[in-house]
Amino acid sequence: MSTITDPPAGSFRLSMLINDTRYRSYTFQFIALVLLIVAFAYLGLNLIANLQAAGLNISYQFLGEPAGYDINQTLIPYTSQSTHWQASLVGVLNTLLVALLGCLMATVIGVFVGVMRLSNNWLVRQLMSIYVEIFRNVPVLIWILIIMAIFIAVLPQPRDFRGEDAEASMVLGAFAFTGRGFYSPAPIFGPGSGVVVAVFLASIAGIFAFRNYAKKALYDRGQLIPTLWPSIAIFFIPVILAYFVMGRPITLDYPSLQGFNFQGGIFMRNSLIALWFALSIYTAAFIAENVRAGILAVSKGQTEAAASLGLRPRRIMNLVVLPQALRVIIPPLISQYLNLTKNSSLAIAVGYMDLTGTLGGITLNQTGRAIEAIFLLMLFYLAISLAISAIMNVYNNAVRLKER
Amino acid sequence: MSDTHAQTVAFVRDTMLPEQPPPASEAGVIKWMRENLFKGWFNSLLTIVSLYFIYKIVSGAYPWFANGIWTTSSLAECREMLGGMTGACFSVLTERWNQLLFGFQYPSDAYWRPTLAFFGLILALVPVLYPKAARQLLIVTGLYPFVAYWLIWGGTLLIPLMVLAGLIAGYFAFKQFERQSFAMGLLAGAVATIVVIWAGGIIPASMPDVLALEAVQSRNLGGFMLNMILGTVCVSLSLPFGILLALGRQSSMPIIKWICVIFIEFIRGVPLITLLFVANVVLAYFFPPGSNIDLVLRVIIMITMFASAYIAEVIRGGLAALPRGQYEAADSLGLDYAQAMRLIILPQALKISIPGIVNVAVGLFKDTTLVSVISMFDLVGMIRGPILASTEWNGVYWELWGFAVFVFFIVCFSISKYSQWLERQLATDHR
Numbered sequence: 001m002s003t004i005t006d007p008p009a010g011s012f013r014l015s016m017l018i019n020d021t022r023y024r025s026y027t028f029q030f031i032a033l034v035l036l037i038v039a040f041a042y043l044g045l046n047l048i049a050n051l052q053a054a055g056l057n058i059s060y061q062f063l064g065e066p067a068g069y070d071i072n073q074t075l076i077p078y079t080s081q082s083t084h085w086q087a088s089l090v091g092v093l094n095t096l097l098v099a100l101l102g103c104l105m106a107t108v109i110g111v112f113v114g115v116m117r118l119s120n121n122w123l124v125r126q127l128m129s130i131y132v133e134i135f136r137n138v139p140v141l142i143w144i145l146i147i148m149a150i151f152i153a154v155l156p157q158p159r160d161f162r163g164e165d166a167e168a169s170m171v172l173g174a175f176a177f178t179g180r181g182f183y184s185p186a187p188i189f190g191p192g193s194g195v196v197v198a199v200f201l202a203s204i205a206g207i208f209a210f211r212n213y214a215k216k217a218l219y220d221r222g223q224l225i226p227t228l229w230p231s232i233a234i235f236f237i238p239v240i241l242a243y244f245v246m247g248r249p250i251t252l253d254y255p256s257l258q259g260f261n262f263q264g265g266i267f268m269r270n271s272l273i274a275l276w277f278a279l280s281i282y283t284a285a286f287i288a289e290n291v292r293a294g295i296l297a298v299s300k301g302q303t304e305a306a307a308s309l310g311l312r313p314r315r316i317m318n319l320v321v322l323p324q325a326l327r328v329i330i331p332p333l334i335s336q337y338l339n340l341t342k343n344s345s346l347a348i349a350v351g352y353m354d355l356t357g358t359l360g361g362i363t364l365n366q367t368g369r370a371i372e373a374i375f376l377l378m379l380f381y382l383a384i385s386l387a388i389s390a391i392m393n394v395y396n397n398a399v400r401l402k403e404r
Numbered sequence: 405m406s407d408t409h410a411q412t413v414a415f416v417r418d419t420m421l422p423e424q425p426p427p428a429s430e431a432g433v434i435k436w437m438r439e440n441l442f443k444g445w446f447n448s449l450l451t452i453v454s455l456y457f458i459y460k461i462v463s464g465a466y467p468w469f470a471n472g473i474w475t476t477s478s479l480a481e482c483r484e485m486l487g488g489m490t491g492a493c494f495s496v497l498t499e500r501w502n503q504l505l506f507g508f509q510y511p512s513d514a515y516w517r518p519t520l521a522f523f524g525l526i527l528a529l530v531p532v533l534y535p536k537a538a539r540q541l542l543i544v545t546g547l548y549p550f551v552a553y554w555l556i557w558g559g560t561l562l563i564p565l566m567v568l569a570g571l572i573a574g575y576f577a578f579k580q581f582e583r584q585s586f587a588m589g590l591l592a593g594a595v596a597t598i599v600v601i602w603a604g605g606i607i608p609a610s611m612p613d614v615l616a617l618e619a620v621q622s623r624n625l626g627g628f629m630l631n632m633i634l635g636t637v638c639v640s641l642s643l644p645f646g647i648l649l650a651l652g653r654q655s656s657m658p659i660i661k662w663i664c665v666i667f668i669e670f671i672r673g674v675p676l677i678t679l680l681f682v683a684n685v686v687l688a689y690f691f692p693p694g695s696n697i698d699l700v701l702r703v704i705i706m707i708t709m710f711a712s713a714y715i716a717e718v719i720r721g722g723l724a725a726l727p728r729g730q731y732e733a734a735d736s737l738g739l740d741y742a743q744a745m746r747l748i749i750l751p752q753a754l755k756i757s758i759p760g761i762v763n764v765a766v767g768l769f770k771d772t773t774l775v776s777v778i779s780m781f782d783l784v785g786m787i788r789g790p791i792l793a794s795t796e797w798n799g800v801y802w803e804l805w806g807f808a809v810f811v812f813f814i815v816c817f818s819i820s821k822y823s824q825w826l827e828r829q830l831a832t833d834h835r
Contacts, residue, residue, distance in 0.1 A: 018585075029659040036663060043690045050689045121447050122440035123454045137816035138809050139770035141777075141784060146809075149801040342675035349777055360681055370685040377681070378674045385673035 062367040063088070069362050071353045073269050084363045091358035092380065098275055098354060099341040105280035106340060107333070110287025117292050128288070135285035140343050143278040148350045151270040155179040158261050174254055176262055181269040183255035183262045193249035199242040206238075207231045271352035275344065283340045287333060294329035295321070327399050334392045338385055345381070355380055468492050468802075478796035496800045497807055500791050504807070507626015507781050508790050514618060517555040518629050524548055524555075525636065533822065535829065549640075554617065556625070556633070561615035562608035570601035586742030622700035626781035628811060630700075634782075635769040638707040642768075643761075645708065646715025647754075651745065653716065654723055664716070671713035676771050679706040684778040703775055711768045718760035722753035755830050762823035766816045773812075783808055 017027045051057060063085040070080050075093045078086055117128040135143070156168035158178050170176045176183040189197075214225040243250065255265030298321050306320040347354040348361055355377060364373040428434060442448045471491030475498070476482040482493035497504065506515055528548035531541035550564035574597030582589035608614075625633065652664035671679070683706040684699065691697055726749060734744035754761075776785030787804045791797050797804075 025657045029657045032657075032660050032663065046692050047689050049693045050691075053693055119450070120440070120443060121450045121454075124450050127454055127457070133817060134809075134813060137766070137770075137820070138812045139773040139784070141773045142805065142808050142812065145784070145788065146801075146805045149805060153799065153801050345675040345677045346774070346777070348677070356675075356677060360678065364681075364685070370681075371689065374678060374681050374686055378678050381675055381678065382670065382673040386669075 056368075058372060059369075060372055062363070062369050062372070065367075067363065068366065071358065073272060073353055084359075084367070087363060088355060088359040088376070091353060091355035094272075094352065094358075095341070095344055095347075095354040095356075095380075098272060098279070098344050098347065098352065099337075101276050102279040102283065102340050102344065103337045105276065106283040106287055106336070109280060109284035110336075111291050113284060113288035114291025114295070117288060118295060132285045132288050135282055136289075140278060140282040141346055141349060143282050144274055144346055144350055147274040147278045148270065151179050151181075151274060158257065161257050161262075170255075174252075176255055178262070179270065180261075181267055182273060183265045183267055185252040185254045186264070186266040188251050188253050190249040190251065192246040195246050196239060196242045196250060200239045203234050203238045206234050210234060269352070271347070271350040274350050275347050275352050279340050279343055282343075283336050286336050286339075290329055290332040290336065291325075294325040297328045298324045330395060330399070331392060334388060334395070338388050341384055341388075342381060474498050479798065479800055480796075492803050493800055494803055496791070496797050496803050500786075500797070503627060503786055503791065504783060505627045506629050507624065507786060509624035509626060509781075510620060510629075511618060511624075514558070514620065517558070517617065521552045521555040522629075522632070524552060525632075533826075535826075556620070556629075557622070558617035558619040560608050560611065560613065562611060566604040566608055567601055569604060570597045570599075573597060573600040586740070622698040625700060627786050628783040630775070630780065630782040631769070631772045633700075634704065634707060634772040634775065635765075637704055638711050638772075639765045639768055641704075641708045642711035642715050645712035646719055647750065649712055649716035650719035650723060653720055668713045668716050671710055672717070676707070676710050677774055677777060679710055680774055680778050682706060699778075699780065703778075703780070707768070707772070710771075711764060714764045714767075715761060718757045718764055719753060721760060722755075722757035723749065725756050726753055758830070759823055759827060762819060766819050769816060769819075770812065783811065 017023050064083050066081050067084045067087040068080055069087070071078055071087065071090050073094060074090045075097060076086075076090060078090050113128050113131060116124050117132070119125055119128075155177055156179065158176075158180060160168040161170065161176065161178070168178075174185045210230060211227055214227050217223045217225050253264045255262040255267070257263075302320055302324065303316055306316040311319065344354060345356040345360075348357045351357070359373050360377045364370055367373070425431065426435075429438065441451045467490045469492060471486060471489050472494045473482050473485050473491060474494045476485060476493065476495040477499055479493055479496070482495055486493075502512065502515060506518060510518070524544075525548065527541075528545040531537045531539065531545055547568070550568050553564050554561050574593040577596035578589040578593030580589075581592040649664050649668060652660050653668065655661050655664075680703060683702040687702045687706070688697065730748060730752065731744070734748040739747065773782060773784040775782050776788060779785070779789075781789060787808060791804060792800070
């Protein structure tokens with residue numbers, strides 16, 4: 001066959017570059033490559049000319065210079081004398097902090113709403129779909145600003161907590177919800193608390209070991225060992241024992257009103273809370289839809305088959321429905337996490353100092369290094385999203401239906 | 405046998421009993437309530453909690469709405485009229501209505517122009533959105549962008565007319581050369597367009613006052629109008645680019661494929677706000693020295709790039725979902741690549757992608773609010789900046805944010821409802 005359709009060798013003509021399918025793709029790719037190089041060269045030359053005209057150059061020296069600005073929420077030690085690089089690190093950690101908190105809360109709310117949308121209670125179903133529709137169809141920026149407005153306009157200021165008949169009071173004497181942010185008690189780890197923490201970690205490991213043992217007993221000997229109550233016991237009893245044996249080494253530092261502000265305890269600034277809550281409730285609306293779709297994707301026959309095998313409802317859920325639903329739920333869930341992380345860059349609208357606020361905000365404005373700062377900023381987000389897609393690919397391969 | 409039986413039975417019913425109504429607890433509203441609201445104690449508890457929740461919201465919001473004041477000119481006056489009662493100061497909406505819609509710098513005697521453009525948009529969208537509408541209306545759709553540009557930005561009508569003439573010339577050149585090959589046609593079309601626009605550019609330059617409206621600078625656009633402009637323009641522009649990127653990503657030519665993959669993954673990996681920063685402070689460095697491209701255009705470029713990457717992924721999904729047989733059928737008919745794509749593959753792939761495209765469009769429309777971060781005064785920017793910062797309306801949070809929520813909800817919700825309707829209309833599969 002091929003000998004007939006192949007033209008004789010050596011008869012290459014220039015027109016074949018366009019008309020012969022064997023060569024045409026090379027022609028097109030060559031043209032595309034040339035166009036791309038020309039475009040980049042044009043942009044690059046413009047860039048060089050513009051930079052020269054403005055007397056600028058590309059350099060990352062500014063990262064080593066003192067930043068000279070304060071950051072009000074930091075996870076690592078930072079002063080205004082620290083470098084721009086450290087300021088960026090603070091920003092990275094703040095981004096990751098709000099992303100982590102947001103993902104956790106969004107998952108909890110999203111799963112709850114998604115399951116409730118399938119409730120057999122009509123009223124609850126309607127309420128949940130109203131929630132989903134309202135939050136999905138309004139920009140997240142507006143939600144962030146609305147929650148910030150609650151802090152500014154509704155919650156009391158710390159000074160309202162002062163005096164005999166104060167306008168506001170602390171909840172349980174330990175938590176203060178003020179317009180500046182939330183104050184809660186902070187644990188203080190005294191001497192000997194290491195033992196308690198170690199016991200706590202060991203008991204978590206113990207729970208997993210016990211569950212594995214129960215599973216093994218079930219699979220090998222058909223012996224059903226209850227896991228719920230023993231797990232709870234393993235979780236609480238050793239830690240409480242260790243806590244009292246060591247003489248109560250961990251105490252709580254309560255926030256208290258000193259002058260016009262609270263001192264001590266853990267302080268979460270209003271911008272962090274606004275961003276965290278807004279991202280969570282917004283993303284939760286999307287997650288709820290994914291969860292609902294995932295549960296609906298498991299066909300009814302699966303549930304019925306499991307029931308006819310004699311499984312109880314909870315086991316049907318745990319052993320049959322959830323593993324199949326998770327296969328559908330997890331990939332869109334992870335991409336929602338990714339969206340949440342990217343949306344956390346809206347922190348700049350409420351003044352939360354994430355990476356966009358430090359590197360892309362104040363550092364950029366102070367040093368004027370727009371190209372470098374934005375390049376690094378993009379690189380960071382790109383790295384995060386590539387890492388998350390890598391995780392997703394690994395997961396997808398792991399749960400793929402093994403067909404033969 | 406049979407008659408002995410008849411004599412032994414004392415009574416035989418010879419008519420049917422009339423149907424009894426079901427018991428009251430098994431019919432109508434009561435049955436529905438029993439099944440949907442009070443099935444078991446947990447279900448009943450949920451109902452009671454939900455009812456309490458609804459009651460709290462309604463009892464809190466009702467007086468606020470009912471006592472709402474629509475006619476004062478500042479928050480202080482409004483508070484005075486309320487006299488301590490709960491009530492909304494909706495007068496901020498009536499008093500700043502034009503600012504919310506058009507921004508605070510758009511010339512006030514020209515408000516009719518964007519308004520007209522908005523109603524024109526509805527007319528132009530009809531033939532696109534409703535497959536059964538008269539096909540002749542598509543002419544309106546084709547002409548709309550040029551008229552809308554003229555209405556919103558002002559200046560002489562000759563500029564958009566020149567561009568239109570260029571595009572028409574390009575179309576005829578394309579038709580002329582299409583018979584030779586599709587690529588040839590595209591090339592000829594592009595050349596003809598550029599030549600006509602470039603050569604004809606002298607005409608509007610020499611006659612700047614023919615059919616001229618008062619010119620409005622891009623930076624004077626604002627309010628919800630800016631959201632609408634950015635949303636409409638970027639979605640429409642990103643569709644063709646998205647299709648090209650998706651086809652490129654599916655291509656068998658490695659260089660073209662990798663260019664598209666890198667572009668799409670890069671854009672999808674970074675938040676829109678960094679792209680807007682690029683538009684704000686970096687993009688100007690890449691234009692020829694001395695050129696002065698205004699901010700709205702730079703933002704449109706970046707948002708279009710952003711949206712095309714997402715639309716490309718959606719369309720790629722549609723292309724991948726088509727059965728392999730469709731591609732092979734097109735090949736076996738002897739169609740070349742351009743014909744196969746235009747006549748066989750894309751119509752089906754685009755149809756599958758409609759829900760995804762609409763999702764991207766809704767997401768993009770919501771994301772247009774992000775321009776307020778780079779100090780453009782769209783609806784959110786207007787509320788945060790000039791209105792909340794003014795002495796008259798400092799502190800009117802809920803009325804303004806409620807309005808923003810309402811507007812965006814109406815638009816986005818109706819778009820998604822429309823897409824569900826269209827999906828049902830276009831469903832031709834035989835499931």
